[in-house]
Amino acid sequence: MKRPLLRFAAALCAAQLLAASGIAGDDPADGAARAATAADAAAGTAAKAGPAGAGKPAAVQAQKVQHPEHAPLLAAARAGARLVVVGDYGTILLSDDDGKGWRQAQSVPTRVTLTALEFVDDRHGWAVGHGGVILSTDDAGEHWSLRHEAGSDVALFSVHFDDLRRGLVVGSFGFASRTDDGGATWRRVQLGDQDVHLYQIFPDSRGATWIAAEMGTVYRSHDGERFERVEVPYSGSLWGGMATPDGSILLWGMGGTLLRSVDDGHSWHQTSTDTQNPITAACRLPDGRLVFVGLGGTVLASSDGGATVSTEIRPTRHAYTAAILAHGKPLLFSLAGVEPPQP
Secondary structure (H helix, E strand, O other): OOOOOOOHHHHHHOOHHHHHHOOOOOOHHHHHHHHHHHHHHHOOOOOOOOOOOOOOOOOOOOOOOOOHHHOOEEEEEEEOOEEEEEEHHHOEEEEOOOOOOOEEOOEOOOOOOEEEEEEOOOOOEEEEEHHHEEEEEOOOOOEOEEEEEOOOOOOEEEEEEOOOOOEEEEEHHHOEEEEOOOOOOOEEOOOOOOOOOEEEEEEOOOOOEEEEEOOOOEEEEOOOOOEEEOOOOOOOOEEEEEEOOOOOEEEEEHHHOEEEEOOOOOOOEEOOOOOOOOEEEEEEOOOOOEEEEEHHHEEEEEOOOOOOOEEEEOOOOOOEEEEEEEOOEEEEEEOOEEEOOOO
């Protein structure tokens, strides 16, 4: 069976390309993803960056969208009080009123699908996507610069910075690269002998860095350089994870899978979710409750750190891709855009 080339959401965003391109495989997500990669390359991806660290804007700019709140969106983050989300065709949206109104960033030098972003502080952030594109901002997402392109055959799925200088990006076929100088230069990091797709980086409270990947693969590092394999009782794709304040580690992915460890990954408990829909993202509410979202309108809630969950399938059946706290409630994003918060 073919492995999906790209993160589920990026593949779904490219589904409309299948009919036009005729690209297909045994796995629909695989074909959609390959179509997306081809389209990104044909669109010119983005102009090359200037000298190392220059971060000069490229000639290509993100596609303008008429109704930003309805754009396909894949990831969300906070830059202080501002919400920032990324998606298809270089779309980066900003909200300064906790999600009530949205506008596009003023300058984004790419039209590739952007799959992930993270802010180190209120102003400095990073976004990554297809074509190995790495973008940075120093004004809370208003303007972005192209800092690096890892290669047209690389799709990046996650970015994490420990501080303003030290960062790591990961993506397709085991690709991992880190910087120790704020993105001026990048060097490859070898995680193991497998070419599995690496989907999400997340830190824990003990200073370790975790990576959730496909084929039940999980990596952990205590120095950001040397990674060890962590065994889990699951062989499918794990699309994300998080560490809770009490030190527990949560992993989620295909088939409604939710794994929890309370002993630093030595043992795992599989939480019953009563759904086969893939889980894609999560956020933590002020009272400590956790909210998980997924495809097919899936919303899970837990008040005990993920040990148990209640499951809701919303009538919209939206393919949820991200969730973030806004006005004390989870604000959800999907391939249909921003979902108005429920009362």
